[in-house]
Amino acid sequence: MTALVRTELLRLRTARSTWVLLATGLVLTLAWAAAVLGNVGGIGASVPGSDQMRADLLGATGIGLYPVLLLGVVSVTGEFHHRTVTPTFLVTPHRWRVLTAKAAAGALAGALVVVALLASVWTLGVLANAIDPAVDAGLFALTGRSMLVAVCWALLGVGVGTVVRNQTVAVLVPLAWFLLIETMMPAYGLDALMPWLPGGATTALAGGRLAGALPAWAALVALLAYALTLLVVGGRAIARRDIT
Amino acid sequence: MTAISVHGLVKRFGGVLAVDDLSFEVQPGTLTGFVGPNGAGKTTTLRMILGLVRPTAGTALIGGVPYARLDRPARHVGAVLESSGFHPGRTARDHLRVLAGPSAIPTARVDEVLSEVDLDGAARRRVGGFSLGMRQRLGLAGALLGDPGILILDEPTNGLDPAGVHWLRTLLRRRVDRGGTVLVSSHLLAELALAADSVVIIKDGRLVTQGPVSAITAGAATVRVRSPQADRLRAVLTARGVAATLDGPDQVVASGVDTEVVGRAVAEAGLVVYEMSAQRPALEEAFLALTTDEGSRR
Numbered sequence: 001m002t003a004l005v006r007t008e009l010l011r012l013r014t015a016r017s018t019w020v021l022l023a024t025g026l027v028l029t030l031a032w033a034a035a036v037l038g039n040v041g042g043i044g045a046s047v048p049g050s051d052q053m054r055a056d057l058l059g060a061t062g063i064g065l066y067p068v069l070l071l072g073v074v075s076v077t078g079e080f081h082h083r084t085v086t087p088t089f090l091v092t093p094h095r096w097r098v099l100t101a102k103a104a105a106g107a108l109a110g111a112l113v114v115v116a117l118l119a120s121v122w123t124l125g126v127l128a129n130a131i132d133p134a135v136d137a138g139l140f141a142l143t144g145r146s147m148l149v150a151v152c153w154a155l156l157g158v159g160v161g162t163v164v165r166n167q168t169v170a171v172l173v174p175l176a177w178f179l180l181i182e183t184m185m186p187a188y189g190l191d192a193l194m195p196w197l198p199g200g201a202t203t204a205l206a207g208g209r210l211a212g213a214l215p216a217w218a219a220l221v222a223l224l225a226y227a228l229t230l231l232v233v234g235g236r237a238i239a240r241r242d243i244t
Numbered sequence: 245m246t247a248i249s250v251h252g253l254v255k256r257f258g259g260v261l262a263v264d265d266l267s268f269e270v271q272p273g274t275l276t277g278f279v280g281p282n283g284a285g286k287t288t289t290l291r292m293i294l295g296l297v298r299p300t301a302g303t304a305l306i307g308g309v310p311y312a313r314l315d316r317p318a319r320h321v322g323a324v325l326e327s328s329g330f331h332p333g334r335t336a337r338d339h340l341r342v343l344a345g346p347s348a349i350p351t352a353r354v355d356e357v358l359s360e361v362d363l364d365g366a367a368r369r370r371v372g373g374f375s376l377g378m379r380q381r382l383g384l385a386g387a388l389l390g391d392p393g394i395l396i397l398d399e400p401t402n403g404l405d406p407a408g409v410h411w412l413r414t415l416l417r418r419r420v421d422r423g424g425t426v427l428v429s430s431h432l433l434a435e436l437a438l439a440a441d442s443v444v445i446i447k448d449g450r451l452v453t454q455g456p457v458s459a460i461t462a463g464a465a466t467v468r469v470r471s472p473q474a475d476r477l478r479a480v481l482t483a484r485g486v487a488a489t490l491d492g493p494d495q496v497v498a499s500g501v502d503t504e505v506v507g508r509a510v511a512e513a514g515l516v517v518y519e520m521s522a523q524r525p526a527l528e529e530a531f532l533a534l535t536t537d538e539g540s541r542r
Contacts, residue, residue: 003345003346003348004345004346006345007342007345007346010338010341010342010345011342014334014335014338014341014342015331015333015334016333016334016370017333078331082329082330082331082332083329084329084330084331086296086325086329087343087386089295089296090294090296090317090318090323090325091317091318091343091345091346091347092346093295093311093312093314093317094312240298242257242291242296242297242298243291243296243297244287244288244291244296244297
């Protein structure tokens, strides 16, 4: 299994699309952080040096989660899109193991990527005198939560990819879900549902503000349950599928 | 033990019967051609042997076990399949490193196979810019990674120029001479006849015939006889169970026999013969005779 996870990490590292996605994530995150810094002194802005300011700035990495999610999606759909699934299943006929390795590699990559994003935003904040460079328990807590969220989103991505094997559709579905469907819920009076949905659970796990938010641990369980359900449903289909 | 054995294999895709009760064996140390017209079920059969397509019925075994149960299959079987692809943004060398990973094949071996298929110069180039011939070579490099005893190739000559075909034939022959086993599908028989020891011919998902190349061509051999008593000769041959037809007023064509059989029949019946010639077709013609509608069993 270790060899398979290492292979999947190698697969991610050696595809140019991975680096394009991650670079996009970094640019978006820094742009978001710059916007937070630009708002200092404005209405509703946090005070530079406060814990809230740090949380606001590091929260900019939330936008960087989308590339992490898409990395998970593409790690599965790319196999079908580029028809590499044939050689992949030839060298590892046990298809569940391949999917498990993809999930593990995606989770590892997600955790590493979010740490890198947090470090760049934190450095930016310190350079801009908006963050007190003290490394304290609060910073570790923020980092830990962000890593958990990133792991969940990577797993959700792999899950979506196994269920929706068409690459274009699989990339659009989660974007539409988080950016349109969940944000439109209040307009239809479905606020009560939101804490339980993937987006709401993500907000709760990340420590964001949401009415009726689940406790962090429950949000984590909910997110993992969503990811696992997708993986099992999609995995069963892939395990049975004829690779022609 | 047989290298590859297929027994009662059936595959139904929806309402289409792609492979219909197919059985054949590939002996170790042979180069076997797997031939049939387009749509005969060659690719589906190979994919069932390799565990990629689930048979509706029957079994396909490699060295006595299903492919999925092989430990580190790349070390036992190498395969080049037609519709398998490459990530265009990955280099040739990285593509092979990814394939080598699960079987714990060292990177040194990756460089070795790259030079074996003459791609060392392109090792660090992205596959997206490769020609069809280069992709075929890279696919073959992937199959050779684990130095497997069995190679299964689906139409490997597509995209290769004549020099490339010759190169591939030499490479396959060399592996077989060293004790390896090769099963190679093709719809072009001419390039196969020069290299294959035996052939398995299928049509409409069913086995037409299998055996050594010489036996297949012998089965389709004919003897043409010119005689003023052609009609009587035809009757004599038919009485002996030989398929014979009249071709014009003074010629008889007997199929599936050699000149000895016909000569003896002529002598015993006391007939006059002006001319007799054996016509032993090339594998291509034998194949056509076996797979065109008149020649098929249905």
